Amino acid sequence: MSKPQAAERINDFVIKLANVNGTGSASANSLLMKSIFRMGVPVVGKNFFPSNIQGLPTWYEIRLSRDGHISRSGDVDIMVAMNAETYGRDLAEVSPGGVLIYDSTWPRSQELIREDVTILGMPLAKMCNENFDGVRGRILMKNVAYVGALVALLNIELDIIKDLLSETFSSKPRLAEANMKAIQLGYDYALEHFQCPLPLRVSRMDKTAGHIMIDGNSAAALGCLYAGATVGAWYPITPSTSLMDAFRTFCDQYRTDEETGERRFCVVQAEDELAAIGMVLGANWMGARAFTPTSGPGVSLMSEFIGYGYYAEVPAVIFDVQRVGPSTGMPTRTQQCDILLAAYCSHGDTRHPVLFPADPHECFEMAVKAFDLAERLQTPVFVLSDLDIGMNDWMCPKLEWDDAYRWDRGKVLGREELEKMDHFWRYHDADGDGIPYRTLPGVHPRGAYFTRGSGHNARGAYTEDSDEYREVMDRLTRKFATAAELVPGPVTIGNGRSDAAVLSVGSCDGAVREALSILSAEGVNLSYMRVRAFPFSAEVQAFLDRHERVFVVEQNRDAQLRTLLIAETRVDPGKLVPVLHYDGLPIGSDCVVGAIREAMATGAAA
Amino acid sequence: MSKPQAAERINDFVIKLANVNGTGSASANSLLMKSIFRMGVPVVGKNFFPSNIQGLPTWYEIRLSRDGHISRSGDVDIMVAMNAETYGRDLAEVSPGGVLIYDSTWPRSQELIREDVTILGMPLAKMCNENFDGVRGRILMKNVAYVGALVALLNIELDIIKDLLSETFSSKPRLAEANMKAIQLGYDYALEHFQCPLPLRVSRMDKTAGHIMIDGNSAAALGCLYAGATVGAWYPITPSTSLMDAFRTFCDQYRTDEETGERRFCVVQAEDELAAIGMVLGANWMGARAFTPTSGPGVSLMSEFIGYGYYAEVPAVIFDVQRVGPSTGMPTRTQQCDILLAAYCSHGDTRHPVLFPADPHECFEMAVKAFDLAERLQTPVFVLSDLDIGMNDWMCPKLEWDDAYRWDRGKVLGREELEKMDHFWRYHDADGDGIPYRTLPGVHPRGAYFTRGSGHNARGAYTEDSDEYREVMDRLTRKFATAAELVPGPVTIGNGRSDAAVLSVGSCDGAVREALSILSAEGVNLSYMRVRAFPFSAEVQAFLDRHERVFVVEQNRDAQLRTLLIAETRVDPGKLVPVLHYDGLPIGSDCVVGAIREAMATGAAA
Amino acid sequence: MSYMRKPKIVHPGLKKNALGLTRRDYEGAMSTLCAGCGHDSITAGIIQACFELSVEPHRVAKVSGIGCSSKTPAYFLSASHGFNAVHGRMPAVATGANAANPDLYYIGVSGDGDSLSIGLGQFCHAMRRNLDMLYIIENNGVYGLTKGQFSASADVGTKAKKGETNEQPPIDPVLTALALGSTFVARSFSGDKEQLVPLIKAGLKHKGFALIDVLSPCVTFNDHEDSTKSYAFTRQHYHPALEADFVQPADEIMADYDAGAAIEIDLHDGSRIMLRKTAPDYDAQNRGLAFAYIKDKLRLGEYLTGLLFVDEDGRDMHAVNQTVSQPLNSLDWDAVCPGSSAMPGILSRYS
């Protein structure tokens, strides 16, 4: 097969694996990615899976980036095409000079050939049928075998794979062995039949030391564990489900008495999202840290109760792992489409603090922060993650924990304080920061009050009086101003030119950073701000003021972050140029570069 | 009693009646207002009632305005203080020179006296106890008796009262008699003991001819009747409940076969608001015009389904009769606090047409329009009324109906059309206006498709493909642009100065108009635009462009209309000065005048 | 009760309970319900029961939804915290609160609209979880607060104030509770303090979910005996919103009858209901047979009252979860945060 040979590219290419879901491919692909990570090479994996359980196409994309870029590049250099149904489009997607590997057990249609792609066939099914027994093993091991081939083709160290397998199957050495056998099968076949390694290959670096590969949902769950959350209530919904699964797993290990089996946590699988948020409010009212993970449809259903939390001032932490909307949308695709919903959720005048993590590391930190804010501010706080962050494995600096940290329970009056008081007024602004004092049930009769979502006055009593009503509402406005000082501030990079800059949020970060470095190489140096919370800190206004034109990069159709910026700052909307990506795949740097290049070329602000 | 005598004021003052709810006072007060209306005098009645059923303070405010002003003036010229519990504050509220009437059966505290108010006592309870039997009659007739006194004091024609009573109790002449007897009791007592008429009094005019006194909910219900809505689904919630009550009453009369009793409508009392909107979507999917009336909490609960309607493109009409939020708030007070919620309701990128009636007359017209829009645009449409419009009686021009009107069912393919087609693609933009064609179940197998809220392509098939997903979302953006051309345009008044103008919405209209005439008398002439729908028509942008500063008057804390304007037009936000009223009482002209005077005095835009 | 530093000045002759508190210490704010509303009688029953049980008031958590009935927690136990949730969602709040601290007495008060319409799902799931709480439905067959629409428990043939007749078969909370696994199911009547107070006490003491369906007449929206109804009815030209404009002052309806006996109760609207107390030999342990028997009586137009089913062996939510005995809301920092030392172990699986 004499094909145009790809130029040598070390540690800087994309492998895409096309599979059928339910065949065990995700585990195999994850093994491959992990092994590259252990080679010290920065890597990122994106899983594109269907909203069903078995039998539909699924893809896994692994990008190796020596420079540490974490967004999608838009290219596919090596395609492992295991799904006959999508073979045609998978082949078409390979970049010129790339490589395609397929299962040659069955003949491949002659039409599906490309001159500019190296096509490597290996009889995976046949090999596995010969070497393994049982349907299960045969299906599973096909995937492991192609990983073995890639190990050879990419020059990955076989020992790393061995280690990974024995760690993974530590309690079942027989399974480790079977897997290793499959690896070896693929490895040997590749060595024997193909020219190994490929010009695209892996070479040891030391860029992953001090890093981990973790998904945002696990990291957020760890944050909940460390923040001392004890009650979790939820209703399963993709892509948030793994957050509660992880929390439960961590708690089983770190919050369960080894002798008695007693649990220092309580996870309630609610009957729906309305119930889940009600439980969270009830538990927080009782003084436990409680949270719920959900996604867009769940937030819609929680709307009424979230307004209750705002007005009755009950803490709550809500993780919205965003997926593609509107409606039930595309549950297994990513978007940042609940920004406005989170900020203004519920009827009436309401507004909620929202944290925007950009990666799993921030999921961890912001989860902890969210509980502190919720209790300090006595209000529901959103952590707005997304499917890309939540369900994909990201390379991040190791999570660290400062043992000096203590939870901020906010203004809670205890028994002694109540004993000394003549009266307790629940909604009185004693400190002028808009934040009243609260009491917990069961502590002291003098702390008793009736929490309600209907009209109440500063003393906590029922009211229908105009002035009393307004007094509380105005204090809530002041409280929100206080919130702006407490939430995490934005991250700003660079002293770029003042005529233009970029502002973005959450999981766009990687794409924007890569885009900036590409543009910078072209001589276009732009400053960049990533907002990390709503309400916006003062720096956000200053950044907007400093620039004539700001590209607002976000992953939704309606420019929701841009809307929030113009609604909540004094910026001239004409300055804000929307850069939108909303097709459900994680945004790539190409989208950002393209939009900015074009706009800079045409000159004046849109 | 020599008190400072009020200057003579004909047909231009405010009567406030302070009662205990559950005593029958509302009926009596309504009788009083109706009689003034029949004297040809413009009048408006506002009912301030508690969120309970019996025993709490309730007020009714009647403003007579020879000039036809319909908002609250902020004054109280005559107070009828029937509630001992609120006597003190009721007295305090009377404007200097005003009159207070109270029940002198029991002694009144000496402290509760004001030198600048004429205080008239009449032993109402005593009189009624002597003249009527039974608890019920005695309580009820007290109210009727003070109406009798007011008839004498204000110089209302007794015959008008007589007519009203005999019309009201047409089928129970005995009750008409009893009521008339009570009127006469009060009337005679007043003539005998007080100087009648007062300087504040009523005199016949001819300004109410061609007008009716109607509440917005009844008018909206009439709109639903005339628009041919056949399915109504709802869950009771103040202040929307009377809309469905009225619809049912109208349908009982105009949609029920006299012989068989068969009904050409179906009203379903749903188990909650989630079910109500689901029923509305189901019925509209089937091709019936269906609607639901609700208020803020209900819309929150409907959020998920409303996003479904947007994305799956199912018509629906939702009346949101706004009350005070957030949360359960003050259910019997008014606000315009669901503007943002209605515009962007649900997770994901969603946006909905919203109509903003300013009075019952527009409730009628816009109800009809809403069904046309919903079917033409195949999307949920909000009619955003409020408690003030919905539950108070407003003087409006008589409703008219054009028999040439026919409902616009939008793009629905029937059996013949389907017979001729090769295929039917549900979400295909055949006409370039963003609006696809739909079919109804049960008509033809070729029209069959699967309506879903999950990802679908232009053909109506399930998809998780990025391009197919985006194609539909982009068409929805185009459809919304089409909506801007179809919705009712704004109402604009005057060629005022270009440095400043006023923009407002809905039930603020009366207060703004009165404020403009007051300001005009002071030499400040401002143009005024009332927006009547979202998305905003092109005129709105033009109006904003034409003025240097625009006061945006609305009844909520967070300036929601202003936010929507800056989010959805190209206006410079600095131009838009918020004028906010959000204490739960209907906005009065004083609030508008005050804010504008102050801003005009301080000069530059805020 | 070290808290009671400034004891209310109480009549020295007032009866005291084991805590030295009087019945007045269990009262709340003044009721704003209609005079004669059955709900107020239930409030009195709760006060009585808590007083007699010598419950520490601040160790009670009161929860409710929205409705006339749901307002009543403000009218008892003013020294207890209360949570007046959104409409129909009290069970979820109670679940979360109980998850955080099961050591309090939970008293939930709801209406038939609140629990059987909008809140039916949550009501059923709280029973399924055997949440340890007393759950009282103040059942009047109407939506009182929104002025008299039929609720899901309205009997077929009931007439509304506006004259409509309900034609839809009712949802019976007792049958529902039996089907959904409630471990304590009782029915009573607001005017029968003799029966109600002991049931409330038993419900409070029951470990698990205790439902008491209390028939509780709405004086206002069942207020349409002939003369009345015609009054409301003939005011054709008034708006529906005025329908509750007049509320006839009424007296509480009382009932007093013996075990096994039946009694007919006249309601304010002139209609009657028939109550029958369970006989002493009634078997409250068999869910299936209880259902069949109660259903049978309902067919005859009789509401069986008393403790209808009880199962003291059900495991509550915490037993199922194996929660530690110390309430979660009182765990201290070290008990919940694994600290930096645990981090390497956790992270090992991510590298």
Added chain:
Amino acid sequence: MSYMRKPKIVHPGLKKNALGLTRRDYEGAMSTLCAGCGHDSITAGIIQACFELSVEPHRVAKVSGIGCSSKTPAYFLSASHGFNAVHGRMPAVATGANAANPDLYYIGVSGDGDSLSIGLGQFCHAMRRNLDMLYIIENNGVYGLTKGQFSASADVGTKAKKGETNEQPPIDPVLTALALGSTFVARSFSGDKEQLVPLIKAGLKHKGFALIDVLSPCVTFNDHEDSTKSYAFTRQHYHPALEADFVQPADEIMADYDAGAAIEIDLHDGSRIMLRKTAPDYDAQNRGLAFAYIKDKLRLGEYLTGLLFVDEDGRDMHAVNQTVSQPLNSLDWDAVCPGSSAMPGILSRYS
């Protein structure tokens, strides 16, 4: 069937029904469920029943919620309109659709998560209204689509793929339906076509709400016989999201047994359920006794299958509402708009 202008080319030997249609005319799109999923067997049952009843496909309206089960209406009757609602809210959509046009056959397909958790309230209220529809719960005791959490119908002691054991007592749709007033209550098993197809036909023909609870094993998330489970279990270092990464290809589970008899069915996870068919002398007319009997059998670990209760005299939503017989969605303009001539009469009360 004038519509069928371009008839599909069908094998001439294929059996035709009274409309001249073959079974293929009742099929839908290709299923995307796991191989061997019980839900696919139910789909086949619906196709068979509609074919045998000679229902005109376009006179059927298919409604569902969200879940693997709720996807299935796409897999039968492609010539029928379908409405795939949001999760748990299909009954409301069906109610509105039926209000607008009761002349179609309504087939609702739901899951145990969809109907017994998030949708429990709507499910119950549709029964209360005696909505004229066939309502099938494809009951597998798990949330299939979200990867195997226990649903509210999971039996105590069931093990999840992840190894957890369910400890919460289940909600039984049949007992619930009996308590909530459903007029047709049946249970069957996805693999028992002999029993299922006639029940579907009977349910379609029933005037009112017909519930069929069909036990329908999930091959994927009950897929944890020993060897398997240990495989999943030992991959400790993988993320939970990968738990359904591998799905063992499986065969449909079949059942065939006689009236009155019991049969033990082996499920994919190695557990068993016991089904018992109602005996020929079973009395399906007494709601209370049916409840007691079914409950009793459940206590013995037996699921009673067959038509368990039926009441043909219940009035459906339209009978209660007295709706005109012509469907509301087909009324013409003059039948709904009173026109200008009615206006003066209407306005008289407002002046």
